[in-house]
Amino acid sequence: MKEKGLILIFTGNGKGKTTAALGMTMRAAGHGMRTCFIQFIKGSWKYGEMEAMARFHKEIDFHVTGRGFTWKSDDLEKDKAAARKAWEKAKKVIQSGEYHTVVLDEFTYLLRYDIIDKEDVLEVLRGKPADLHICITGREALGELIELADLVTEMKPIKHPYQKGVKAQKGIEF
Amino acid sequence: MKEKGLILIFTGNGKGKTTAALGMTMRAAGHGMRTCFIQFIKGSWKYGEMEAMARFHKEIDFHVTGRGFTWKSDDLEKDKAAARKAWEKAKKVIQSGEYHTVVLDEFTYLLRYDIIDKEDVLEVLRGKPADLHICITGREALGELIELADLVTEMKPIKHPYQKGVKAQKGIEF
Known part of the structure; x- marks a missing residue:
């Protein structure tokens, strides 16, 4: 019997969302299972x-999509277009049955x-x-997404160390 | 100038604590940095x-310490002794300067x-x-530990999927 595939969400404002997804991916890989990791923001x-x-x-x-969508964009419309293209790619990956x-x-x-x-995603x-x-990560997951997960x-x-004035640390934060 | 080393804690009852620590470890390893991962519970x-x-x-x-400390122990005193020995080992690892x-x-x-x-640990x-x-993981981190972090x-x-009666999934939960 095949496993039931789960929809998992790591959300909230704290550290560890992407890191947990990363750990999960490498753990699955350790089992020899194929994983596709699509990064929508970090470029x-x-x-x-x-x-x-x-x-x-x-x-x-591993895919870093398009220009990456950033908060300090010099061209928000271009970033949005890249994000939409990334979602089209993600759809194909999801439906491929390869992972x-x-x-x-x-x-x-x-x-x-x-x-x-939203309706397309759901x-x-x-x-x-x-x-x-x-596995979906990011802050402020929509209620409909949580409902589905x-x-x-x-x-x-x-x-958080930034509250104490400590800068981001190599190997820890990135 | 050397980095300031941080004390990080992943606590709470939700999924992703060990997984985030795992992701962090492999990310640091990706930078070529040496990490020691000591598992105190899972045997x-x-x-x-x-x-x-x-x-x-x-x-x-990677170290899985002693017998591992479990919730379904057949010999709690033996498990406790193993956990204490594991902490002695962890101390040496922390103080070694190798990681x-x-x-x-x-x-x-x-x-x-x-x-x-507790005083020894602090x-x-x-x-x-x-x-x-x-990086320390586990539920119910003590206040003094949070204070120090x-x-x-x-x-x-x-x-959580167990609420829905779904069993643990290979590559996801373990």
Whole structure:
């Protein structure tokens, strides 16, 4: 009997959402299962995760989509177009049947800011291959997304070093 | 100038604590940084993370300590003794200066259930090498531990598949 594929969401304002998705991906890869990790926001290829992912090049496909959608955009419309194109790609990946897990990293923003159509997303998620796991990360996940999900964890910040004036640390934050 | 090493805590009852620590460890390893991951509770060597870790055998040292401390113990005193021995080992690892990051996975229970001495733990953490990052995971982190930490995220369960009667999934939960 095939497994039931879950829809998992890591949301909230705290640290650890992408990191948990990353850990989940590498754990699945450790089982020899194929995973596709699609990063919707972070545009840089310099992150340590890229190097870590490279160890699993047979099991993990990693995509940083388009220009990446950023908060300090010089061209918001271009970023939005890239995000929409990224979602079209993600749809194909979800429907391909080639993966054990698909991660849509920092995806919630696309819905929260109405960059892509909510009904389209819900329909694709409802119609996903039965055994596919989908993991979505990002702040402020929509209620409809939470409703649809099997597992939702809110990463809640209790304490953050930036409050103490400590800068981001290589190997920890990126 | 050396980095300031942080004390990070992933606590709360939700999913993603160990997974985030795992992701952090592999990200640091992706930067070529050495990490020591000490598992205080889970005793099995069958987990996908073990296989994932093996890809980083040069950067990550992984320890499953003693018998492992379990909730269905047939010999609680033996488990406690093993946990205490594990903490002695962890102290040496912390003080060795050989690592960029040390993860004490599911460590909070040892304090919560008074298996090891709280003052000893706080002293070791306060006296850690200045550039060492320490990541502690587990439910119900003590207030004194949170007080000492630089970054604390509470993983808060919003929804869990077991509530729906779905069993643990290979590659997702383990």
